[in-house]
Amino acid sequence: MFMRYYVIYTLLFLSAVNTAFAQKDQQAKAILSEVSRKYKTYDVIKTNFVYTLESPQANVKETQSGTLIAKSKTNKFKVTLYTTGKTPAVAQELISNGKEQWTYLKKDNEVQLNNVTNGDETLNPAHIFTIYEKGFKYVYSGEEKKGGVNCQVIDMTPTDAKKSIFKVRLFVDKAKKQIYSALIFDKNGNKYSYTMQTFNSNFKTGDEVFAFDVKLHPGVEVVDLR
Helix, strand or coil: CCHHHHHHHHHHHCCECCCECCCECHHHHHHHHHHHHHHCCCCCEEEEEEEEEEECCCCEEEEEEEEEEEEHHHCEEEEEEECCCCCCCEEEEEEECCCEEEEEECCCCEEEEEECCCCCCCECHHHHHHHHHECEEEEEEEEEEECCEEEEEEEEEECCCCCCEEEEEEEEECCCCEEEEEEEEECCCCEEEEEEEEEECCCCCCHHHHCCCHHHCCCCEEEECC
16 A cells, blocks of 8 residues: 555656756766667657565565556656556556546546646656656766666766655666666655566557546546646
8 A cells, every 4th residue: 555656656756857957977968868869769669667665664665567658759658557466457557648647546446637737847757768858967877787687877866956856776778778777766765666677669559548538447436636
């Protein structure tokens, strides 16, 4: 239960858009620019990831798998998180068509509907692979092998010191020039990690994926917060 709400909002942080970044480490910038350049050539991407939350204060360590489908050029995305166990099922979803956003909690059979805002505090998983572009200082920290993958490590800190997150450590696949993993640290001592399991840069799907279909969820309670 502890993980139920944090999992969505920490994933959202991965695409936080804040003020202009500063103190650019040139080596880090070159690596991240290549990641961004490649990502922007894709239409729709799909990636399977593993999410882990570690909270020493709550004595919690939980892992959950998920899927992200994103169409960055139109700010559309769908994040699906699954239950744990031998037969994983959908636990929660976050879906946006660029104008509206749905947060679906299967256990409660409830979906919350909000308007998408596009101000400086907008959070959008569709920008997960270009997160460094705004709101962060960053520095290259060397190379490290992670999960058998040779990675270039980049440490990022928000330019806004008031943020609850104080550091993001990115692991960039050196060969593929893609983000392989992200480790997020908050001021409460919690750590959130996301590791990409698969990456499909040529995923084919229609726009219906980026909207919540009430007809497919009998009896769902719609909480309209617009």
